[in-house]
Amino acid sequence: METALKGRRILDLTRVLAGPYCSMILGDLGAEVIKIEAPGGSDETRCWGPPFKNGVSSYFLCTNRNKKSLTVNLKKPEGIQIIEKLVQTCDVVIHNFKTGTMEKLGIGYDRLKEIHPGIVFCSITGFGETGPYRDRPGYDFIIQAMSGLMSITGDETSGPQKLGVAITDILTGLYACIGIQSALLEREVSGTGQKIDLSLFDSAVSALVNIGSNYLMTGHLPERLGSRHANIVPxxxxxxxxxxxxxxxxxxxxxxxxxxxxxxxxxxxxxxxxxxxxxxxxxxxxxxxxxxxxxxxxxxxxxxxxxxxxxxxxxxQTLEDVRNDPQLKDREMFIRMHHPQAGATSIIGSPLKLSKTPVTYRTAPPEPGADSAVLLSELGYAPNEIQRLKKGEII
CATH class of the missing domain: 3.30.1540.10 (formyl-coa transferase, domain 3)
Structure with a gap:
């Protein structure tokens, strides 16, 4: 089956939510996504729970389908060499390390574009790579507070409230998808890639939309209206x-x-x-x-x-109501995938409905290093070299 991003290869150095959500969408659209973790698995969501199913975190399962797993020790020179070889075969690199970490590792954008001038490099950080907050760690809860979103959520008696999901991570993941695909389209013209500097803080502020506009126009701070709309009644x-x-x-x-x-x-x-x-x-x-x-x-x-x-x-509706909603069943918004450890598992499907190149659900979220041997052999590593890398805890 033809897919929208067939032939595109994504090197995914992200973990938790914003980055993995972005790379999962690209994977659903047909891109080959290679998820990089430290040996043994370093995405924190693998141990975020309960709930777990046969030791597998439901959190990890929600954003990591359609990915291959390669474990690499980025603190070792040979690990960095593996990344550099991989970059030459990829279209996109996504990371969500703190500002400056990729440069310290020797695989920042300036280095990677020397290796591959066409690479699209997407940096996802809490506050962006410039400005006085650039070195601060950024978590969704912190960003919801600082962006003004919490100040307008809740009602006059509840006090500021956060949304029930990590919405700033989701928004940033969506913006990352838009930015990456835009950069890939531009590359078709220029022949060269570019860097995308994306922050949770900026993304959250962009979501203030009409409430932000109301304030900028009038200077009046909005009140918390609960479920009520600021500009429309009822x-x-x-x-x-x-x-x-x-x-x-x-x-x-x-x-x-x-x-x-x-x-x-x-x-x-x-x-x-x-x-x-x-x-x-x-x-x-x-x-x-x-x-x-x-x-x-x-x-x-x-x-x-x-x-x-x-x-x-x-x-x-409650989530039980949502799961049984006939409209969502018809739209195939809940799918079943078989995970090697968790077994048959229900997960939320993609909302993207493309008539010519529909999304596909090819592989369940991978176990750490599940594809290391195959991916390394494609890069020219012999079986004895791969074994040596394993023993040396490089992969």
């Missing part, structure tokens, strides 16, 4: 008789439909509520009225009522 969650739902009314016509559905058509003509500007200004009063009305029926009733009137609606 765009929030409500309790029903048996659960919680989300209503996302995006225009005045939809609000009139909502008012009629709730048996209160007068709300749609009330001067306080008949425009979005008025609804934002009178948010608390309107939200209280709507909440009383939604408590009269259960979630399934409101779902059918909203669907009948084309009012944007969604129940707040």
């Amino acid at each position: 765009y929030q969650s409500f309790y029903t008789k048996d659960g919680e739902i989300v209503i996302a009314v995006g225009n005045d016509r939809q609000f009139m439909q909502l008012a009629e559905m709730l048996g209160k058509p007068e709300l749609g003509s009330d001067k306080k509520f008949n425009s979005n500007t008025g609804r934002v200004e009178n948010r608390k009063e309107l939200s209280a009225i709507l909440q009383k009305l939604f408590l009269k029926e259960n979630t399934s009733f409101w779902e059918q009522a909203c669907l009948a009137r084309n009012i944007p609606f969604g129940p707040i």
Whole structure:
């Protein structure tokens, strides 16, 4: 089967989440990804748990499919020689070491572009390779706090809250994919690669979008609104008789439909509520009225009522609900893969649906060094040399 990135080779020197998430997406799209770890395995997520399945971390499984594993000791000159040989066969190098580490190892961008002028070199760090914070370690939680994301998450009573997943890692991984593929396209014209300097901090701030724009335009610090929207009302969650739902009314016509559905058509003509500007200004009063009305029926009733009137609606689902959701089943968002140690395992699939070159799920997340012998033999290492490297703890 043809894949979008067939023939591209990625040298993946990343661990934890942002980098591995990026390289997994590239792997899903058909690139050959070679994951580099220290002998025995050095990606911290291999031991992050529970949960584990037969000793395999679910965290590691979530971002490492479609990769080959080569273990290399980067503190040894022979280990660096292996990396340099590999770089000559690759299109992309991705790393998420602290700023300056790759240079100290002797495999920074300036060195690698001498070896391979066409290499695309993607650096993922907490704060970027320039600026006063460049030497600080960066973790998602820290970045959520410093970027302003936590200051706008939660409500007036909860205090600042972080998102339930490491969203800044995910955003940075996505930006890395965009940057890498853009650089590969540019290389088709220029014939040379380039360096991508990407930081979690920058990526998180970019995600402030309209909230950031609101502040920059007015100078007013945003309040924490919980599930409510800063610029649209009603765009929030409500309790029903048996659960919680989300209503996302995006225009005045939809609000009139909502008012009629709730048996209160007068709300749609009330001067306080008949425009979005008025609804934002009178948010608390309107939200209280709507909440009383939604408590009269259960979630399934409101779902059918909203669907009948084309009012944007969604129940707040648990992960059990999500796993059993018929839409996600139809879209094949949960897949089964066989891991050599964990056995048959369910993981989240790719959202990318390409008609001509669909994503593929070729191999389960690898055990440390599972492909070392094959990859080294492709580089010209004889079997006795590979054994010597193993004994010397080079691989």
